[in-house]
Amino acid sequence: MAGTAPPSPDTTRLLATARVLYLSARTGTPQPLLRGKHVALLGPVDAADAGLFVEAAAALGAQVSRVDASALGEADDAALQRLARAFGHLYDAVECQALPAPVVRRLAALVTVPVLDGIGSARHPSAALATLVAGDATPAEARRALVQAQLLAAIG
Numbered sequence: 001m002a003g004t005a006p007p008s009p010d011t012t013r014l015l016a017t018a019r020v021l022y023l024s025a026r027t028g029t030p031q032p033l034l035r036g037k038h039v040a041l042l043g044p045v046d047a048a049d050a051g052l053f054v055e056a057a058a059a060l061g062a063q064v065s066r067v068d069a070s071a072l073g074e075a076d077d078a079a080l081q082r083l084a085r086a087f088g089h090l091y092d093a094v095e096c097q098a099l100p101a102p103v104v105r106r107l108a109a110l111v112t113v114p115v116l117d118g119i120g121s122a123r124h125p126s127a128a129l130a131t132l133v134a135g136d137a138t139p140a141e142a143r144r145a146l147v148q149a150q151l152l153a154a155i156g
Helices: 009-026 048-061 079-092 099-110 125-130 139-155
Strands: 039-043 063-068 091-097 116-117
Touching: 009 125, 009 139, 039 079, 048 063, 048 099, 048 139, 079 099, 091 099, 091 139, 099 116, 116 139, 125 139
Parallel strands: 039 063, 039 091, 091 116
Antiparallel strands: none
C-alpha cells in the first residue's frame, strides 16, 4: 500500500508471537509459558478491561493479583516508594489499568519489574493490531493473543 510504513521489528515480533499463541490456543495446546510468574493488576477493581488481562495471563500460567489503586494518585513519594519496593518483591510485572499517566510514570520509575500501561485495554495502541493476528480469530481471541505476546515480551 502506497504511503504505508512497514511495521517495526518490534511490531513484527509481537504479531508473530501473538499468532503462535493464538494457534496454540485454537488447537487446544495452550502454552503455560508464564507458570510460576506473578503479575499485579493495578487499577479500579471493577475495570471492564481487567477480565481480558486476567484471562490472557492465566492462560499462560501466570497468577494475577488484583490490587485496588483508588488511593494511589494521592500517595506521597515515601508511600509510593514503599509500594514500589513491595511490588518488586512480590510480582514479576505490574499491569496498570485506568490510571493517570503521571501515576504510571512515577510507579514505573520506582518499580524494579516491568510496568505495563493498559495492555489489556481496548484503548491501548496494540489493540489496533488485532485484525492482523489471524484471519479466523475473533476480535476477543486476537486481543487476548496480543496481550499474551506483550506479557511474554515483558517478563517471559
